[in-house]
Amino acid sequence: MDRKQCCVKLSVQPSRGLMDEKFIVLVQNALPGSQLTIRALHQCEDGHSWEAFGHYTADTTGTINVSEDPSIGGTYSGVEQMGLLWSFRPIPGSKSGLRMRKKNIQTPMEVTISVYQGHQTEGFADLVPFSGVAVERWYMAPGVRRIPVTEGGLNAALFLPSGPGPFPGLLDLWGGGGQLVEYRAALLASHGFASMAIDYLTAKITMETGKMVDNQYFETAYRVLQQHPQVCGSKIAMIGLSFGTSITLKMAVYSEVIKLSAAVCISGSHVQPVDGSVEEILRFFQKNGEKTRFSEKNEVIWRDLLLPIPTDPSLKVNVGRLQCPLLLVVGEDDQNWPSQESALDIKEMMARAGNSHLLTVLSYPNAGHLIEPPYTPHARSSTFKTVEIEEKVMCLWGGQTVEHSRAQEDAWKKMVVFLRENLYGGRKPTSFSHL
Numbered sequence: 001m002d003r004k005q006c007c008v009k010l011s012v013q014p015s016r017g018l019m020d021e022k023f024i025v026l027v028q029n030a031l032p033g034s035q036l037t038i039r040a041l042h043q044c045e046d047g048h049s050w051e052a053f054g055h056y057t058a059d060t061t062g063t064i065n066v067s068e069d070p071s072i073g074g075t076y077s078g079v080e081q082m083g084l085l086w087s088f089r090p091i092p093g094s095k096s097g098l099r100m101r102k103k104n105i106q107t108p109m110e111v112t113i114s115v116y117q118g119h120q121t122e123g124f125a126d127l128v129p130f131s132g133v134a135v136e137r138w139y140m141a142p143g144v145r146r147i148p149v150t151e152g153g154l155n156a157a158l159f160l161p162s163g164p165g166p167f168p169g170l171l172d173l174w175g176g177g178g179q180l181v182e183y184r185a186a187l188l189a190s191h192g193f194a195s196m197a198i199d200y201l202t203a204k205i206t207m208e209t210g211k212m213v214d215n216q217y218f219e220t221a222y223r224v225l226q227q228h229p230q231v232c233g234s235k236i237a238m239i240g241l242s243f244g245t246s247i248t249l250k251m252a253v254y255s256e257v258i259k260l261s262a263a264v265c266i267s268g269s270h271v272q273p274v275d276g277s278v279e280e281i282l283r284f285f286q287k288n289g290e291k292t293r294f295s296e297k298n299e300v301i302w303r304d305l306l307l308p309i310p311t312d313p314s315l316k317v318n319v320g321r322l323q324c325p326l327l328l329v330v331g332e333d334d335q336n337w338p339s340q341e342s343a344l345d346i347k348e349m350m351a352r353a354g355n356s357h358l359l360t361v362l363s364y365p366n367a368g369h370l371i372e373p374p375y376t377p378h379a380r381s382s383t384f385k386t387v388e389i390e391e392k393v394m395c396l397w398g399g400q401t402v403e404h405s406r407a408q409e410d411a412w413k414k415m416v417v418f419l420r421e422n423l424y425g426g427r428k429p430t431s432f433s434h435l
Contacts, residue, residue, distance in 0.1 A: 007029045008028070008029050008036075008130035009027070009028045010025075010027055010113065010130070010131035011026045012113055012135050013026075015133060015134070015135050016136040016138070017136075017137060017138070018138055018139070018190055019109070019137050019187055019373055019375065019376075020187060020373055020374040020375070022082055023135065025038060025065075025067070026063070027056070027058065027063065027065075027115050028062065029062055030058040030062040030063070030064065030130075031058060032060045032062050033060070034057070034058045034062075034117075035057055035117075035118055035119050036055075036058060036064060036115055036117065036118070036119075037053050037054070037055055037116040037117075037118065037120040038056060038064070038116075039051060039052070039053035039113070039114050039116065039120075039124060040088065040112070040135075041111065041112045041113075041124075042110065043110075045102070048090060048098055049090070049091045050090055050091065050377065052075045052085065052087040053120070053124075054066070054071030054074040054075070054076055054080070054083055055072050056071060057069075066080075066081060066083070067079070071083060073121075074119075075088075075089060076402075082375050082409075084111075085137075086378065086408075087377070087405075088377035097381065097383035098382060099379040099382035099383075100376070100377050100379075101181070102139060102183045105139040105140055105146070106140065108136035109136070109137040109138075110134065110135070110136060110137075111134075111137060112133070112135070113133050113135055114129035114131065114133075115129055115132075116129050117130065138190075139186035139187045139190065140186045140187075141162065142162065143161070143162020143163070144162060144189045144190055145160045146159055146182075146186070149221075149224060152220040152223075152224060153204070153205045153220070155198070155202075155205075156180070156196050156197060156198045156199065156221060157182050157197050158196045158228070159188070159189030159196070159197070160189060160194050161189050161194065164230070165229075166230055166231055167192060167231060167232060168192075168261070168419075168424060169195075169225045169226065169231045169233075169235065170185070170196065170237050170239060170419070171218070171225060171236070171239070172188070172198065172238075172239050172240075173200065173239070173241070173244030173247055174197075174241055174244050176201065176242060176386045177384060178200075179199055179201075180197060180198075181197060181199075183373070185197035187373055188239075188419075192420075193237075193419060193423065194230060194231045196225050198218075200217060200218070203217070212278045212282075213278060214277055215255070215277065218247060219255060219258060222255075222257060223257065234261070235424075236259075237262040237263060237324075237419060238251060238252065238258075238264070239264040239265075240263075240265055240266070241266040242268055245267070245268020245269065245270075246270075246281055248264075248268075249263070249268070249270050249317040250272065250317055253318060253321050253322055254274070261325075262324055262325045262418065263324055263327070264327045264329070264418070264419070265327070266371050266411075267331055267334055267337055267370070267371055268328075268337060268339060268342065269306055269337055269339060269342035270317040270319055270349075271309060271315060271316045272315070272316065273314065273315060274314055274317060285305055288304075288305040289305070291307070292304070295381075297381070297394075297396075299394045300393045300396060301396050302335075302336050303334060303335055303337055303338050304338070306337070306338050306342070307338050307341060309341050309345045319346050319350055319355075320349050320350060320352065320354075320355060322358060323358075325358050326346075326359050327360045327361075327414075328343045328346065329362045329371055330363040330364065330367075331368045331369055331371055331399055331404070331407060332363060332364060332367060333366050333367060333398040334367075334368055334398050335396040335397060336368075336369040336395060336396065336397050337369060339369070346359070347359060347361065360418065362410070362411050362414060364406075364407035364410070365403060366400040366403035367399050367403055368397045368404055369398055371407060371408055372408055374409040374413075375408070378399055378404045378408075379397060380396070380399055381394055381397060382394070
């Protein structure tokens with residue numbers, strides 16, 4: 001190590017922040033013009049390690065500011081303030097098909113950011129960094145509370161923002177993999193929404209009886225949320241991703257109980273037997289299993305299962321009856337579901353019915369299926385196990401890393417604004433709090 005470089009200083013501000021909050025990475029006291037590598041390292045709860053790194057050149061004052069200076073190599077290039085997060089990839093030698101997802105949202109995602117001499121690409125474990133900083137990234141802002149919900153047979157978790165409320169409510173539904181996925185709901189609660197994450201495919205009642213939940217399960221979730229003393233019962237929205245959009249649209253249009261102020265559908269479709277239960281909708285998808293395709297890497301492509309978009313009105317939700325604002329988020333390289341074709345058909349149906357003023361479509365070229373909160377690493381493909389298929393498959397989700405990451409950041413920002421406008425009347429919730 002060059003003695004003149006031994007006083008290199010690395011700082012990250014804020015070192016403790018929300019997952020969707022940007023940070024500033026600053027290197028100081030380096031030799032002017034020296035080549036340096038800035039690297040981020042994270043070990044997931046499953047034990048797998050992920051890394052991202054950029055190659056930089058110190059300026060005439062011996063400084064690098066990641067938010068202003070370009071990386072000329074590494075896992076990202078150009079001026080990318082958050083490249084050290086969104087370009088995370090499994091370290092060399094990891095098994096294939098990994099996807100980074102936080103299970104325990106009551107602890108932070110811990111990232112170590114370090115600066116190394118030279119432009120390095122491998123062998124970091126054998127290198128001694130000039131400096132390192134521990135960074136915490138949280139889904140839960142201070143004061144956000146997690147409340148397990150089991151009443152009425154529900155398997156859910158309610159996240160309440162800090163403060164007395166009452167807060168507008170959100171029902172948060174994920175897709176065909178089941179499980180209770182909490183991180184998006186926790187982050188939305190950090191922005192002032194009482195958000196309930198729901199497991200509806202692998203709920204305890206399903207595991208015990210072998211029977212899938214019916215539509216009343218979602219109405220029960222709505223009632224529990226609506227009747228909570230800290231929730232404004234007249235201001236409730238639903239958000240769904242993938243199969244979660246099928247339920248969201250069905251409930252928004254046909255439920256006599258659920259009266260939504262807004263709905264958000266990410267990477268989904270309105271195609272389903274409209275009178276069908278959860279089980280019957282899944283069976284309808286499986287019936288078209290012969291339309292499954294495989295990539296050259298033998299990754300499963302399911303987007304054709306619902307194509308062509310049917311003309312039979314009994315096979316798609318009548319969005320012309322929708323009475324609340326709807327936000328569709330579409331990745332145009334979605335290889336898992338025909339979200340783009342579905343969005344176009346939804347737009348046509350609503351235009352014919354005269355309620356297209358309720359529709360907003362965010363469509364992103366080269367974005368894939370898994371449009372997640374900002375700076376979530378892009379998984380073009382990963383291993384996946386649906387509730388109806390016991391074995392894991394390698395699923396192709398689609399997307400190109402840079403464009404997909406941009407889409408996640410833009411869509412999240414606009415989704416939070418959309419929810420504020422329709423649940424808070426556009427004003428910022430007073431409970432919003434940074435770390």
